[in-house]
Each structure stands twice: as structure tokens, then as C-alpha cells.
Amino acid sequence: MVNLETQYLGLKLRNPIIAGSSGLTNSVENIIELEKNGVGAVVLKSLFEEQIHHAASHAIMQDESANLYPEAEDYIRHYTSQNEVGNYLRLIEETKKSVSIPVIASINCISNTEWTDYGHKIEAAGADALELNVAVLPSDPEKGSSDNEKIYFDIARKMTEELNIPVSMKLSYYFSGLAKTFISLSWTGIKGMVLFNRFYSPDIDIEHEEVKSSFVFSTPAEIALPLRWIAMLSPYVECDLAASTGVHDGSGVIKQLLAGASAVQLASVLYKKGFQEIGSMIETLESWMDRHNYTCIDDFKGKLSVAKNDNPAAYERVQFMKHFSGIE
Structure with a gap:
């Protein structure tokens, strides 16, 4: 029998599959069902x-x-x-009474103002950890990269100094110096980073000539972006990494673990296929580990990160060439 247990944010998970923050994690009933279907932890729907x-x-x-x-x-x-x-807070309290898996609270924030006071209340309610979903769109022409980055560092330092529970940050890819920024963020005391946020995506209705929302759910092809950066960052950051966006099956879970992720977060696939898909993913992971003679997650976690891969150019290369794409 293989052992799927893993550590994330200092928490012991029975497996690396986490139900990410979404409308599906906004009720105790759903979270109970997620636990029954095998999920390793849950991130509650964000308080905005x-x-x-x-x-x-x-x-x-x-x-x-x-x-x-x-x-x-x-x-x-x-x-x-x-x-x-x-x-x-009642959702946190009731969930903690009803399930045994780790319960991670979530705050979606765009500043470091008065909302930070709520971190203490969330901790007191019994949350095992707090995920800060921070997204600053660099759209203000009056602000440079350092102005935007300061918000992330201010939030990280303030919350890690004030709280006793582990703090993680769910981040976007909108950084001019992503690698340096993320490595520096990992030194602030946060215990994890989740790559990446899934944003509201605008679209245009050409018949009514108006802006509307679209692309609500991720697709399997979107795994490529977090996969690249987890593989490139996992050897160097001083905290855990969790993959988010694009994981729709057990193969996706395995890929992110090989890249260096400690856990993966699911949302879109749970909407599309239901909670039972968690069990299918676990079976795929167990079967793959058994075939490759791995007894635990640590046996292969990060095996194909940029630091251990024989061909690091596979991650560094950004131009599209047939040599890399496999297309004639």
C-alpha cells in the first residue's frame, strides 16, 4: 500500500488534494461530502x-x-x-465540529487596511490556517511595480506577525520580476503560496455590444502556467507551493507533484464532474505510484523541478519551436 500523506503549511493531510475556495466550500453540508469523497483539506469560500x-x-x-x-x-x-x-466565523466553527480534515479560511483582499483585524477572529473561530487571496491588477499607469509589490509584502508581514496559525498567499502571475518577488515573499514568514489566482475574465457580447463575464471554469490546458512556475520556483522558495488552475484529473495531480507542489487545489473539475472525481484522482495517483515503485509522496515530489530535471530549458524556453512543441 502506498502512503499518500503529505505536509502542507505545517498541516498533515491524508492526501495532497485540496478543495479550493469556491461556492462549493460555502456550506458545512458540502464540506462533509467533500471529506467523505476523500479530499485532504478544504479552503472555505473567501470572505471578500x-x-x-x-x-x-x-x-x-x-x-x-x-x-x-x-x-x-x-x-x-x-x-x-x-x-x-x-x-x-460560524461557518468555520460549524465546519470544524463536523469534519476532521484541515479547514483553511480565506480572505480575498486588495489592501492591508481594516480587514486585517478579522484575521484574529478567524483564528479564534478555529481555522487551521488562513489563505490570503491577494490580487492587485497592475493597471494603474501612475503606479510602478514596486508600488504594487509593496502591498503584497505589507500584507504578508502584518499577518504573519499577528497570527499564530499558518498563513499562505494565493497569488497572480502579474509580476515583472515574478521569480525574485515570490522568493522574497517566501522569506516573510508565510508558510505557503498558491499558484495561481483564477480571475474574473471579461468578454464582449458582439450582438448586444456589452461587456460580460466568461471563461468561468478552467480547462485542462491551463495547467501549463502553474506547472512551469512551480517547477521553476519549488527548489528556491522557503515555503510550500500549492498548484491551482487546470488540474482536472489524477494525471494533473501527479504532474504538479513532480514539478514540486506540496498540494493541488481543485474547483472547476468539482463543478463539472462532481465530488466523486476526487476518488478517481486518488485511485490514479495510487496506481501510478505503485507502478513506479514509490511508497510515499516525498519519493517523487519535485523530481522534475528545474533543479533536478536534465533538461531545464524545457521550462525556461518561451519561444514556440517545433523542437519543443512536438509539432511538425
């Missing part, structure tokens, strides 16, 4: 920084008295923010 602020602002707009009495505005803003957070 904007969600808290918007809830308060909307309530104020609906209450005419807020315009007459400043103290009413303060009360409404505080109440609605606390209500949003209160629901999230």
Missing part, C-alpha cells in the same frame, strides 16, 4: 474585503436616517460588517 465594505455602504444607502444622524451611519456600517464576518 469589498464584500464587507459594500454590505455596509448598501445598508447606509437604504436607510434615510443615516443621512440625518451620523451615529446611525456608524452603527449600520459596524452592524453589517460584523454580520458578514459573523456568518463566516
